[in-house]
Amino acid sequence: MSSVNRNRPRRSCLAVPGPSQKFIDKARTLPADQVFLDLEDACAPLAKPGARKTIVAALNEGGWEGKTRVVRVNDWTTEWTYRDVVEVVEGAGANLDCIMLPKVQTPEQIVALDLLITQIEKTLGYEVGKIGIEAQIENALGLTNVNAIAAASPRVETIIFGPADFMASIKMKSLVVGEQPPGYDVGDAYHHILMSILMAARAYGKQAIDGPYLQIKDLDGFRMVAGRSAALGFDGKWVLHPTQVDAANETFSPSQADYDHAENILDAYDWYTSEAGGKRGAAMLGDEMIDEASRKMALVVAGKGRLAGMSRSDRWSPPEA
Ligand code: GLV
Ligand code: MG
Numbered sequence: 001m002s003s004v005n006r007n008r009p010r011r012s013c014l015a016v017p018g019p020s021q022k023f024i025d026k027a028r029t030l031p032a033d034q035v036f037l038d039l040e041d042a043c044a045p046l047a048k049p050g051a052r053k054t055i056v057a058a059l060n061e062g063g064w065e066g067k068t069r070v071v072r073v074n075d076w077t078t079e080w081t082y083r084d085v086v087e088v089v090e091g092a093g094a095n096l097d098c099i100m101l102p103k104v105q106t107p108e109q110i111v112a113l114d115l116l117i118t119q120i121e122k123t124l125g126y127e128v129g130k131i132g133i134e135a136q137i138e139n140a141l142g143l144t145n146v147n148a149i150a151a152a153s154p155r156v157e158t159i160i161f162g163p164a165d166f167m168a169s170i171k172m173k174s175l176v177v178g179e180q181p182p183g184y185d186v187g188d189a190y191h192h193i194l195m196s197i198l199m200a201a202r203a204y205g206k207q208a209i210d211g212p213y214l215q216i217k218d219l220d221g222f223r224m225v226a227g228r229s230a231a232l233g234f235d236g237k238w239v240l241h242p243t244q245v246d247a248a249n250e251t252f253s254p255s256q257a258d259y260d261h262a263e264n265i266l267d268a269y270d271w272y273t274s275e276a277g278g279k280r281g282a283a284m285l286g287d288e289m290i291d292e293a294s295r296k297m298a299l300v301v302a303g304k305g306r307l308a309g310m311s312r313s314d315r316w317s318p319p320e321a
Pocket of ligand 1: 102136138161162164165166211212
């Protein structure tokens with residue numbers, strides 16, 4: 001299998017309707033970490049064959065520098081999936097990072113996609129395993145099997161929460177995607193789902209991505225909902241509109257102060273545990289005691305900052321001898 005780095009920046013994952021040249025051209029200009037060109041729910045059945053061609057051309061034309069390039073195909077219960085995959089990977093496999101598979105219900109559905117992509121890679125002489133898989137969890141069966149789905153293939157890079165389909169699937173009494181269902185006033189109705197996805201992702205070294213927030217004019221609402229999944233540990237969220245891109249990038253990056261602090265913890269711990277620093281396992285950084293567990297926490301925040309391309313504005317130095 002491939003040695004490709006699957007830990008790609010994904011703070012903002014921009015949904016782009018596959019048939020729309022206008023939205024595709026706009027997407028190239030936006031600072032989203034990821035773009036996914038959609039053959040599924042934002043693409044009418046009659047438009048799907050044409051959209052496959054539009055998407056292949058858009059990927060091959062380029063202009064996606066710095067962005068993770070993804071195509072969402074239709075799910076395996078439809079008649080479109082295999083043609084989506086064959087046309088897109090055969091036509092633009094060299095210019096594509098991942099296939100997103102919606103409504104994943106079982107690990108076998110991931111294995112089937114893996115095998116199909118492998119066939120195409122072998123036929124066309126591409127590196128086998130280069131193209132990743134993003135798995136959307138959008139119904140009760142998918143959530144029940146989420147651990148096995150995350151473990152089903154080394155190609156799996158992300159587990160994504162699909163709130164709209166999920167709410168429909170479990171018969172939630174609400175029409176507002178991302179917001180709490182009216183009448184449920186004792187907690188977060190999505191906590192179990194988000195945590196199950198996050199645990200599966202972390203158990204198998206994948207990224208966890210939150211889905212769309214449909215009230216695109218309500219940026220405060222977007223920030224609040226994004227802030228919740230970011231606080232839990234999610235790596236990013238879908239964005240549906242240019243105004244949501246900066247908000248997602250900001251929400252899923254550490255603050256400058258937290259980033260500087262995390263890098264300083266790493267430097268200080270490195271020094272204190274060294275010969276010069278006295279080979280200490282626990283030490284003081286200002287008023288704070290740091291140890292190996294602090295280092296692990298700091299690595300997470302520093303890792304998110306580095307992935308986001310942040311630079312340090314403050315640097316710790318060892319105490320004078
Ligand atoms: C996304 O696909 C969703 O169903 O929310
Ligand atoms: Mg969906």
